[in-house]
Amino acid sequence: MSIVFFGTPSFAVPSLDALIGSGEEIAAVVTQPDKKKGRGHLLSIPPVKELAVNKNIKVLQPESMKDKSFLEELSLIKPELIVVVAYGRILPESILKLPPRGCINVHASLLPKYRGAAPIQWAIINGEEFTGITTMLMDKGLDTGDILLQEEINISHEDTAETLGSKLSELGASLLVKTIKGIKGGSIKPRPQTGEASYAPVIRKEDGLVDWTKSAVDLFNFVRGMYPWPCAYCYLNKERIKIIKAEALDGEGKPGRIERAQKDGLIIGTGKGLISITALQPEGKKVMPAEAFLHGRNIKEGTYFDGKQMD
Numbered sequence: 001m002s003i004v005f006f007g008t009p010s011f012a013v014p015s016l017d018a019l020i021g022s023g024e025e026i027a028a029v030v031t032q033p034d035k036k037k038g039r040g041h042l043l044s045i046p047p048v049k050e051l052a053v054n055k056n057i058k059v060l061q062p063e064s065m066k067d068k069s070f071l072e073e074l075s076l077i078k079p080e081l082i083v084v085v086a087y088g089r090i091l092p093e094s095i096l097k098l099p100p101r102g103c104i105n106v107h108a109s110l111l112p113k114y115r116g117a118a119p120i121q122w123a124i125i126n127g128e129e130f131t132g133i134t135t136m137l138m139d140k141g142l143d144t145g146d147i148l149l150q151e152e153i154n155i156s157h158e159d160t161a162e163t164l165g166s167k168l169s170e171l172g173a174s175l176l177v178k179t180i181k182g183i184k185g186g187s188i189k190p191r192p193q194t195g196e197a198s199y200a201p202v203i204r205k206e207d208g209l210v211d212w213t214k215s216a217v218d219l220f221n222f223v224r225g226m227y228p229w230p231c232a233y234c235y236l237n238k239e240r241i242k243i244i245k246a247e248a249l250d251g252e253g254k255p256g257r258i259e260r261a262q263k264d265g266l267i268i269g270t271g272k273g274l275i276s277i278t279a280l281q282p283e284g285k286k287v288m289p290a291e292a293f294l295h296g297r298n299i300k301e302g303t304y305f306d307g308k309q310m311d
Contacts, residue, residue, distance in 0.1 A: 001024060001025060001080045001081055001101070001180070001184065002025050002027045002077070002078065002079050002080045002081070003019065003024055003025060003026055003027060003079060003080070003081050003082070003083055003180075004026075004027055004028045004029075004030060004074065004077060004079040004081075004082050004083070004099075005019065005026055005028075005029045005030070005048075005052075005082075005083050005085070006029075006030045006031070006082065006083065006084040006085070006087040006091070007029070007030075007031060007048040007083075007084070007085040007086055007087055008031050008032045008046045008047075008048055008086060008087055008088045009046065009047060009048070009086050009088075010047040010169070011085070011086045011108070011165055011168075011169045011172075012047070012048050012085035012086045012087075012169070013047050013048055013051055013169070014169045014170050014172070014173035015083070015085045015106055015169070015172055015173045015176050016029065016048055016051055016052070016085070017051060017173065018173035018174065018176060018177050019083065019176065019177065019180070020055055020057075022177050022180075022181075024180065026052075026055075026057050027058070027077050027079055028057065028058040028059070028060055028074075028077055028079075029048060029049070029052040029057050029058070029059050029060070030059075030060045030061075030062070030074075030087070031046045031048045031049045031052070031059065031060075031061055031087070032046055032061065032087070032088055032089070033061045033062075033063055034046070034049075034061070049061070060073065060074070065089055065090070065091060065092050065095065066092070071094065071095070074095065074098065075098065079098065079099045080099055080100055080101050081099050081101040081102065081103075081104065081180070081183075082095070082096075082098070082099045082102075082103040082104070083103075083104050083105075083106070083176065083180075084103060084104065084105045084106070084138065085105070085106040085172065085176070086106075090142075091103065091138065093140050096138055096139070096140065101183065102137050102138070103137070103138040104135055104136070104137065104138070104148065104176070104179060104180070104183075105135070105136050105137075105138045105143070105145070106133060106134075106135055106172040106175070106176050107119065107133070107134045107135075107136060107143055108120050108131070108133060108165070108168045108172065109123065109131055109132065109133075109134060109200070110130075110131060110132040110134060110150055110152065111134040111136060111143060111147060111150075111193050112143075112144075112193040112194075112195055112196070112197035112198070113131075113195075113196075113197070113198045114131070114198055114199070114200040115142050115143035115144070115197060115198070115199050115200065116142060116143065116199045116200040116201050116202070117200065117201065117202040117203075118200045118201065118202055118203045119131070119200040120161050120164055120165050120168060121161045121200070121203055121225045121226065122200040122201075122225065123155065123164075123200075123225075124155060124159060124160070124161060124164060124221055124224050124225035125221050125222055125224075125225035125226070126221070127217070127218070127221045128155055129154065129155060130152050130153060130154050130155055131152070131153060131155060131164070131168070132150055132151050132152040132153050132168075132171070133150065133151050133153075133168055133171045133172045133175050134147055134148075134149070134150045135147075135148040135149045135150075135172075135175055135176060135179040136148055136190075136193075137190050144193065145193075146190035146191055146192055146193070147190065147191050147192075147193055148179050148182070148183070148188050148190055149175055149178060149179050149182070149188065150175075151171060151175050153167060153168065153171055159224060160224045160225075160227040160228070161224070161225055161226070161227055161228070162227060162228045203226070203229075203230065204230070205230040206230075207226075207230065208226045208230040208231055208232050208233050208242075209233060209234070210222070210232050210233065210234040210243065210305070212234075212255035212256035212268070212269070212270055212271070212305065213255045213270070213271040214270060214271050215248075215270055215271050215272035215273055216248035216249060216270045216272060216273030216274055216275040217248045217272075217273065219232075219246065219248070219270055219275050220246055220247060220248040220275060223243050223244075223245070223246045227244065231243065231244065231281070232246075234256075234305045234306060235305070235306040236299075236303070236305050236306070237303075239282060239283055240282075240283040241280055241281070241282055241283070241305070242280060242281040242282075242287075243277055243279075243280050244279040244280055244281055244287050245277070245278045245279035246275050246276060246277045246278065247265075247275070247276045247278065248273055248274075248275055248276075249267065249273060249274040249275065249276055250273060250274070251267075251273060251274040252269070252273075252274070253267070253268065253269020253270070253274050254269040255269055255270055255271050256268065256269065256270075256304045256305045256306065257269045257302060257303070257304050257305075258299065258300075258301055258302065258303045258304070258305065259274060259301060260301060261294055261299050261300070261301055262290070263290070263291040263294070264276075264278070264290065264291070265277060265278045265290045266280075266290050266293075266294070266299075268305060277290060278290055280293055
């Protein structure tokens with residue numbers, strides 16, 4: 001079966017690799033254009049492109065989904081099926097209708113929960129105990145298509161968006177292979193989504209700003225969900241600080257106030273309970289444990305972390 005694979009970040013790499021390993025015919029890979037990164041503005045290629053090039057698979061990188069030459073080339077390929085895994089753009093109806101077997105999306109949630117761009121992050125931020133992968137037939141709605149297969153996974157106390165994303169990318173790859181085998185064998189029947197829908201909007205850099213009036217448990221989840229990007233952050237004496245690791249504790253304190261400054265952690269008051277910051281990253285410096293951060297800084301108990309930069 002001829003397949004065109006749409007995907008961009010590292011999350012999509014295991015799915016493409018699994019399809020190649022299962023013997024499916026990957027006619028082409030569609031990924032986002034190369035981007036300039038860093039101070040040197042060097043071109044960075046998407047992880048999916050890197051795998052495709054190594055496997056000698058044709059790569060298409062349209063600037064727009066309305067690009068006429070791209071649409072013509074896609075039509076000439078005549079894919080029987082399109083697979084989409086974290087591509088990063090909405091496919092127009094003209095593409096959705098192109099393959100006779102439809103378009104399959106691998107989505108990192110148990111739909112209809114967490115439709116949208118950042119399901120992994122929001123599941124952790126909201127304190128969910130489990131999440132999963134859904135393979136679905138795409139329609140013109142936002143993650144509203146019929147479900148093909150679903151598989152659940154627990155969210156551990158230690159999981160961040162990075163570690164959970166890695167687990168879900170592997171689960172998504174195996175479920176995708178099962179889905180395509182089921183479609184070819186006729187054993188999978190699409191079913192409509194049921195239950196209450198929720199949404200996981202895209203996360204922006206400014207969304208990492210800490211609100212100390214939230215509970216310690218909520219902030220613990222927030223720190224994990226925001227790692228590795230954009231990271232939870234706040235300000236101390238006008239210095240921007242990223243919070244890398246933290247733990248919720250019992251106790252009382254005023255929101256944002258440093259209640260204790262110890263070698264093993266900074267204990268901060270919240271809206272309910274205390275939070276211990278064990279690893280952080282001052283602006284322009286490397287990640288460091290709390291002990292290293294406190295060394296050389298005259299930080300006194302009673303000083304406040306700010307939820308916003310002070311003038």
